[in-house]
Amino acid sequence: MSLVKATIGAARDRPCTLVVCRGCCCGNPRKQPHVDHQWQLDQLRAAAAESAGRLAVRTTDCLGPCGQANVIVVQPATAGRAKGGRATWIGWANDDCMDDLLRWVAAGGPGLAQPSATLELQFIRPPGEARTRARGRGRGRARR
Ligand code: FES
Numbered sequence: 001m002s003l004v005k006a007t008i009g010a011a012r013d014r015p016c017t018l019v020v021c022r023g024c025c026c027g028n029p030r031k032q033p034h035v036d037h038q039w040q041l042d043q044l045r046a047a048a049a050e051s052a053g054r055l056a057v058r059t060t061d062c063l064g065p066c067g068q069a070n071v072i073v074v075q076p077a078t079a080g081r082a083k084g085g086r087a088t089w090i091g092w093a094n095d096d097c098m099d100d101l102l103r104w105v106a107a108g109g110p111g112l113a114q115p116s117a118t119l120e121l122q123f124i125r126p127p128g129e130a131r132t133r134a135r136g137r138g139r140g141r142a143r144r
Pocket of ligand 1: 022023024025064065067070071
């Protein structure tokens with residue numbers, strides 16, 4: 001019996017999604033006093049409301065890399081994923097990068113549009129990938 005790969009249900013037309021960390025550090029005014037966290041969420045949610053379903057925003061508890069707070073993960077839309085776009089982690093997502101972020105996701109986000117060079121400077125490795133790379137380096141050192 002052969003396996004048929006198909007996109008089903010909600011995954012067929014998934015919008016570009018911003019997962020905004022609002023855990024112990026991200027969004028915490030005591031740890032990030034220079035950031036207007038509510039203004040950020042209002043900006044992102046307004047963009048989602050105006051996108052006719054092409055952009056979604058949700059918040060989540062701590063994603064892991066608290067040292068790079070505030071963290072936002074940009075998940076590609078189904079069409080972006082089909083063109084090679086992958087979840088992109090953004091660190092130090094403070095007020096001054098909101099315009100670049102909103103321009104990028106309005107143009108389609110990962111796989112569909114190029115982010116600005118300044119926004120790219122804020123891309124960080126997902127925690128799992130960073131751990132895997134660190135383990136690989138550790139083994140390399142042990143062999144020397
Ligand atoms: S609270 Fe955002 S990464 Fe920990």
